[in-house]
Amino acid sequence: MREAIRDLLRDLPSMDELLQRPWTLEFQSILGRDAVKSIFADVIGELRNEIIQGRSSSIEIENLETVVLGRLGHYARKSLRRVINATGVVVHTNLGRSCLSESAVQNVAEIAGRYSNLEYDLDEGGRGHRNAHVEWLLSILTGADAALAVNNNAGAVLLCLAALGKGMEVIVSRGELVEIGGSFRIPDIMDFSGAVMKEVGTTNRTHIEDYERAITPRTRMLLKVHPSNYRVVGFHSAPSREELARLVREKDLVLMEDLGSGVIADLSVFGLSGEPTVKNCIEAGVDLVTFSGDKLLGGPQLGAVVGRKQLIAKLREFPLLRALRVDKMTLAAFETTMRLYLEGRADEIPTLRMLMFSPDDLLKRAKSLARKIRKESGGDVSVIETPDAVGGGAFPATDLPGYGVVLTLPSRISDGTALKSLRGGPVPIVASARAGAVIFHTRTLLDGDDIIIARGVRALLEGE
Ligand SMILES: *Cc1c(COP(=O)(O)O)cnc(C)c1O
Numbered sequence: 001m002r003e004a005i006r007d008l009l010r011d012l013p014s015m016d017e018l019l020q021r022p023w024t025l026e027f028q029s030i031l032g033r034d035a036v037k038s039i040f041a042d043v044i045g046e047l048r049n050e051i052i053q054g055r056s057s058s059i060e061i062e063n064l065e066t067v068v069l070g071r072l073g074h075y076a077r078k079s080l081r082r083v084i085n086a087t088g089v090v091v092h093t094n095l096g097r098s099c100l101s102e103s104a105v106q107n108v109a110e111i112a113g114r115y116s117n118l119e120y121d122l123d124e125g126g127r128g129h130r131n132a133h134v135e136w137l138l139s140i141l142t143g144a145d146a147a148l149a150v151n152n153n154a155g156a157v158l159l160c161l162a163a164l165g166k167g168m169e170v171i172v173s174r175g176e177l178v179e180i181g182g183s184f185r186i187p188d189i190m191d192f193s194g195a196v197m198k199e200v201g202t203t204n205r206t207h208i209e210d211y212e213r214a215i216t217p218r219t220r221m222l223l224k225v226h227p228s229n230y231r232v233v234g235f236h237s238a239p240s241r242e243e244l245a246r247l248v249r250e251k252d253l254v255l256m257e258d259l260g261s262g263v264i265a266d267l268s269v270f271g272l273s274g275e276p277t278v279k280n281c282i283e284a285g286v287d288l289v290t291f292s293g294d295k296l297l298g299g300p301q302l303g304a305v306v307g308r309k310q311l312i313a314k315l316r317e318f319p320l321l322r323a324l325r326v327d328k329m330t331l332a333a334f335e336t337t338m339r340l341y342l343e344g345r346a347d348e349i350p351t352l353r354m355l356m357f358s359p360d361d362l363l364k365r366a367k368s369l370a371r372k373i374r375k376e377s378g379g380d381v382s383v384i385e386t387p388d389a390v391g392g393g394a395f396p397a398t399d400l401p402g403y404g405v406v407l408t409l410p411s412r413i414s415d416g417t418a419l420k421s422l423r424g425g426p427v428p429i430v431a432s433a434r435a436g437a438v439i440f441h442t443r444t445l446l447d448g449d450d451i452i453i454a455r456g457v458r459a460l461l462e463g464e
Helices: 002-011 017-018 023-030 033-052 058-076 103-112 131-142 153-165 186-193 208-214 239-251 278-283 310-318 319-324 328-342 350-356 359-377 417-422 448-464
Strands: 089-091 144-152 171-173 196-200 220-225 256-259 287-292 305-307 379-384 388-391 394-400 403-408 435-440
Touching: 002 033, 002 058, 002 196, 017 023, 017 058, 017 186, 023 033, 023 058, 023 435, 058 278, 089 350, 103 328, 131 144, 131 305, 131 328, 144 153, 144 319, 153 171, 153 186, 153 220, 153 256, 153 305, 153 310, 153 319, 171 186, 171 208, 186 196, 196 208, 208 239, 208 287, 239 256, 256 278, 278 287, 278 305, 305 310, 310 388, 359 379, 359 448, 394 417, 417 435
Parallel strands: 089 388, 171 196, 171 220, 220 256, 256 287
Antiparallel strands: 144 305, 287 305, 379 403, 388 394, 403 435
């Protein structure tokens, strides 16, 4: 046995042997010789371990070249790439949430590639503040006295709790102790902030008296959290914002709301009702509202805090802010996106445009996509009605009526193989499959995506 292992280890090619193979030269020019050597060392090391543990035979050694080539190919390709979202989930957290509008993209390119007045006051000719570029816009669009922008909404919540609630009690309903995206959990954020969380009420019902009874001299804040990705159906109640606002006025506390998605424009015109806008929350008397820039707002990743001047002033002085500051590319994208709202051009924001499509629009898009796929690949396609979703933890209980194209797969191609092939093309296509068919939703497709899908289907059917 030990003899066999020794023989196998002796058969492993050396680093020098591998480096001399002709196909490594191309990779050495893309990745550099040191990176290629490091990849070889990893693969040889892994195989050596497997041999020693008795999990590898000579077959694996013969396969070494394939493994190495696969690994080199992986690292030689750009890692963060555009993909086609054919899932019908508009704010798709795994696929980059919101796509920026054309004008926001242009502004990012201009600001990123040039010097800018990021922290320079052009009137005074001296030091300025980076947040000044978006604070007025945030205030005007939400009706708040003041605003602040940070890296993301989780950062915004953490900043508010740490700056205003540290060492004090923050009261939150048991019905709102949410986890979002697997890593944002209200109790954890509360812990990090140093605030003492005080839970009140039950999962499905919390009354204003529950909050009132929990208030002590050490209480600083009442926190309301948007349930985002779930809904309690049936017997459910929570006090209104107005009731909570009255209570905090009376007791001299702060009412904060983590709104999550942050709707700026009224979405009820698109048939999406029941979501308050940020403005609604401010008008109802909430002192501080936090929300994301890249969910339903349709801008870049960013966390906004809007609310009362004295509170925002405290946040501004809190040292944690420096660790959460926003990059200039983000500010460029966010400013342009907010200006589209201001100018009444919100329909140029892809996230909103995708939500606005009527069933008729989508049916037309699906018919056109089906035609293109059939023409390019001869694939067996038909148009189907299939529900889309808003995503991003918004409207979890609402299906959007949608249309897509269903591609029936030949029996030699499994669902998994088909999806993998579509993901493996020059522009990866992310779709879904069920029972021998792939479904392409049309709501989330952007200009030119249909041709790429048609080519992807051809490559899939030709087994490229
Ligand atoms: C999405 C969400 C967050 C996290 O926001 P990020 O921008 O992803 O940091 C926090 N709270 C609520 C209620 C959310 O919906």
